[in-house]
Amino acid sequence: MSGVRAQQKQKTRQALIEAAFNQLSADHSFSNLSLREVAREAGIAPTSFYRHFKDMNELGLTMVDEAGLTLRQLMRQARRRIASGGSVITTSVVTFMEFIDNSSNQFRLLLRERSGTSKAFRAAVAREIKHFILELAHYLESETPCNASQAYIQAEAMVTLVFNAGAEALDIEGQQRDELVERVIWQLRYITRGASNYVRENKTDSA
Amino acid sequence: MSGVRAQQKQKTRQALIEAAFNQLSADHSFSNLSLREVAREAGIAPTSFYRHFKDMNELGLTMVDEAGLTLRQLMRQARRRIASGGSVITTSVVTFMEFIDNSSNQFRLLLRERSGTSKAFRAAVAREIKHFILELAHYLESETPCNASQAYIQAEAMVTLVFNAGAEALDIEGQQRDELVERVIWQLRYITRGASNYVRENKTDSA
DNA sequence: AATCTGAGCGTACACTTGTAAGCTAAAATA
DNA sequence: TATTTTAGCTTACAAGTGTACGCTCAGATT
Incomplete structure (x- = not known):
């Protein structure tokens, strides 16, 4: 249980969060974000998103x-x-x-x-x-x-x-x-x- | 220029506005509205929307x-x-x-x-x-x-x-x-x- | 060493979206 | 009355969406 796996998971989870924050701006609110775009910016496939968040x-x-x-x-x-x-x-x-x-x-x-x-x-x-x-x-x-x-x-x-x-x-x-x-x-x-x-x-x- | 035409236009214009207001609620904001849904509730075809508003x-x-x-x-x-x-x-x-x-x-x-x-x-x-x-x-x-x-x-x-x-x-x-x-x-x-x-x-x- | 687990992937599907193009028919105009 | 204008229609399309399904293969467990 060195946690190499868990560590990587935490890392991409954080990448998703940061990707989402990065996409917020004066003219882009949270509800404008799409799962696919966030996943893209985080560098994972859209469907992999669900490994980290329910939605x-x-x-x-x-x-x-x-x-x-x-x-x-x-x-x-x-x-x-x-x-x-x-x-x-x-x-x-x-x-x-x-x-x-x-x-x-x-x-x-x-x-x-x-x-x-x-x-x-x-x-x-x-x-x-x-x-x-x-x-x-x-x-x-x-x-x-x-x-x-x-x-x-x-x-x-x-x-x-x-x-x-x-x-x-x-x-x-x-x-x-x-x-x-x-x-x-x-x-x-x-x-x-x-x-x-x-x-x-x-x-x-x-x- | 009795305005039968203009009068009707004003009427559906108002219908669009009211349809849009009706679709707002605690869990539906303006940015959640779609042109098609608004048009549907106002009783006109989606593309007719443009006769009244640019977007x-x-x-x-x-x-x-x-x-x-x-x-x-x-x-x-x-x-x-x-x-x-x-x-x-x-x-x-x-x-x-x-x-x-x-x-x-x-x-x-x-x-x-x-x-x-x-x-x-x-x-x-x-x-x-x-x-x-x-x-x-x-x-x-x-x-x-x-x-x-x-x-x-x-x-x-x-x-x-x-x-x-x-x-x-x-x-x-x-x-x-x-x-x-x-x-x-x-x-x-x-x-x-x-x-x-x-x-x-x-x-x-x-x- | 053998087995299990699960993060990430690719493909696929059913929807919804905005809007372009061209038609119709009724009202307005001349 | 003949002509023009235009509100509203139908059809069509390309783009984007969420997510179901099943695979792979590296790391964890036994």
Whole structure:
């Protein structure tokens, strides 16, 4: 059981995943991919595809998982940057924009399948985004004065805004892009300020 | 030139548009539609399709326009409700949720093509949403103390959050749905409060 | 060493797709 | 009334799709 065989299998499996990601672009979504094309780019016969995935859906869900993983790694990186003295909001936004640029196809997959035609896909993407929100909510709850519910609502809004800004960023460059980033930063500030303001108000009420 | 001919043409043109909308659903997006299927449902031969549209893209852009129209009508309705004494935020959100329910396929089209594979589609949807944002920004600027830039940033955030909540609402019902609506209402309040708070601060600074 | 397993292949088939070409007949025009 | 226009039709084709079936032969197992 040296695993020469299993190793090779893993390799072509990964080749399929990468082939699929490579074929994603601004004008090619996952549902546009064909099993045959993916197999061709991965260098195997169409029918060999089935040795690795039941169908294209299964490939797709695997890809969503992989994109989610990238996203979580990104979060960790952002946290590190913040810990070493960056502004929370700006650092988060800038880090996310790097994700858009460096892993645009991963992001595109999440973006599109979030509202795609497969319920399983939508659920998978929603799960990944929820991770994101929960982590942020946890951070907000521990670092700012607010309860769990307020933290979650706040985090959800922030993630939604950043994610959406990312989507818009895909189509623009240069100054327009900078303006977009500046706008979303202000939007996050509004959220933060508004939330903390309501918290203070509640405390006054109950005092 | 009684127009019997032109009238009939308009009728089947509309039949094509409606057939296409009817074929949209939770698990059937515009890019899944085929010219033949649409023609079949509209009751004409596949090749007759070309008497009305150059290709499916042209049909799609027409559909986006139609959905945009529905959206603008919705805005007018919301404004009427607000004028007759409703809470701005709650009324807007509730009205939007009615749009999601009553015209789900129109909404689905905008939702999906916003991040779809055709740049023309994305631009068309972005344009419709921008109308929405600009109208709201104009309202905010005239009814609350803030400058044009602040109003726009605020309006953009609010529209993004409501639009996104709509997307999530498509997949859920009942209590979860109510909770979602409540969350987005709070998010809008945070935005409003945060923005007005920053405005006050600026005034204090410059005074 | 003998046997089994399974990743990858080639062939084949039944479908669906977009659309080209040319016809028909009814409405519009002159 | 004679002519032109055109919405819709039928037929036809080439291209691409998913996948069933059965083979091979290198690696794993016994």
